Amino acid sequence: MTSTSAAAAAPRRPRTSKLGWNLLGLLVFVTAGFPVYWMLNTAFKPAKDAIDPNPHFFPNVFTTENFRRALDIADFWGPVGRSLVVSLVVVVIGIAVGMLAALAISRFAFRGRKIVIVGILAVQMIPLVAMIIPVFLLLNDLGQYDKLTGLIITYLTFILPFTVWTLRGFIVNIPRELEEAAMVDGCTRTGAFVRVVFPLLAPGMVATSVYGFIQAWNEYLYALMLMSQQNQTATVWLGNFTTKNGTEYAPMMAGATMMAVPIVILFLLVQRKMAAGLTAGAVKG
Numbered sequence: 001m002t003s004t005s006a007a008a009a010a011p012r013r014p015r016t017s018k019l020g021w022n023l024l025g026l027l028v029f030v031t032a033g034f035p036v037y038w039m040l041n042t043a044f045k046p047a048k049d050a051i052d053p054n055p056h057f058f059p060n061v062f063t064t065e066n067f068r069r070a071l072d073i074a075d076f077w078g079p080v081g082r083s084l085v086v087s088l089v090v091v092v093i094g095i096a097v098g099m100l101a102a103l104a105i106s107r108f109a110f111r112g113r114k115i116v117i118v119g120i121l122a123v124q125m126i127p128l129v130a131m132i133i134p135v136f137l138l139l140n141d142l143g144q145y146d147k148l149t150g151l152i153i154t155y156l157t158f159i160l161p162f163t164v165w166t167l168r169g170f171i172v173n174i175p176r177e178l179e180e181a182a183m184v185d186g187c188t189r190t191g192a193f194v195r196v197v198f199p200l201l202a203p204g205m206v207a208t209s210v211y212g213f214i215q216a217w218n219e220y221l222y223a224l225m226l227m228s229q230q231n232q233t234a235t236v237w238l239g240n241f242t243t244k245n246g247t248e249y250a251p252m253m254a255g256a257t258m259m260a261v262p263i264v265i266l267f268l269l270v271q272r273k274m275a276a277g278l279t280a281g282a283v284k285g
Contacts, residue, residue: 039260042253043067050250066254070241073251076258079237084262086148086233087216090155091209097156098163099205103193105164106171107179117168123161132225139226146228154226155216162215163208170204171197206270214263234259 042050043066045059070076105116135154136145144150174197182192223233238259241252 036260039253039256042250043257045250047248047250050253066250067258069248069251070255070258073248074237074240076237076255079232079234080259080262082148082231083217083234086152086155087213089152090159090216091212093152094156094159094163094212095167095205095209098160098167098208099201101160101164102167102171103197106168107176120161120165123158124165128158129221132221135222136225145226146231148231151223151226151233154222155219159212159215163212166208166211167201167204170201170208174200210266210270213266217263 041057041059044062044064045056045066046061046063047066047069049056049059049061104110105113135157139145139150139154142150144153178196178200179189179192182196183189187195218235219233220235223236224239227233227236238252238255241248241255
């Protein structure tokens with residue numbers, strides 16, 4: 001009787017375990033997705049309902065008035081355009097320089113290689129807020145204060161280490177034998193990289209680019225401290241909804257919703273490559 005009960009209970013364990021993981025995944029999804037839902041909920045409800053002490057999980061009335069208010073309260077397209085320019089330039093330069101640096105660290109043995117790797121990790125451990133004053137003084141001395149080029153250089157200082165370290169992980173997982181076989185067939189080292197390594201590295205570059213773009217797009221502190229009101233970026237633009245009379249929460253959430261659109265579009269365009277890149281970076285080749 002005991003053995004029969006044990007045999008009957010054995011198949012139920014995987015189901016119970018699977019159910020537990022599903023519930024955990026659902027909890028994580030709700031926890032991460034609820035702020036996004038509440039942003040959309042507030043953006044499409046009347047302004048008076050946004051400050052109601054008894055909030056409703058579903059808006060009683062849908063309105064687009066908050067989006068019109070968000071566009072009227074301050075210039076929207078200027079800050080968004082500047083953020084797009086800064087983010088795209090940072091990603092392009094970061095990927096180009098980071099790929100070469102990651103390739104050198106991964107494929108070549110040189111004196112001080114371990115020190116460079118440790119230095120990359122150490123730089124990422126420094127809080128960004130700790131560098132705001134030195135960065136401000138340095139850009140001011142170089143004449144780059146309140147300029148997009150200065151902001152781009154600043155963003156590169158903390159996005160490049162992340163890019164190098166991430167791309168290094170992808171390159172390490174590409175077997176050296178593939179390059180060696182291409183070189184035996186007559187390719188130069190550069191030709192082997194372009195024809196063999198680069199196509200395999202493309203998904204990882206896409207995933208790294210998306211994360212780099214999000215970091216540059218969402219950065220607030222340096223954009224606030226290094227740019228004037230006339231050259232503000234999209235994240236700083238949201239501060240216009242906080243006035244001496246209070247915060248206009250509904251238009252602010254409408255503005256945040258419009259700011260999220262470029263990120264959503266970018267993710268939809270590259271989601272397959274990004275998924276492939278994350279998988280490639282997680283599996284040892």
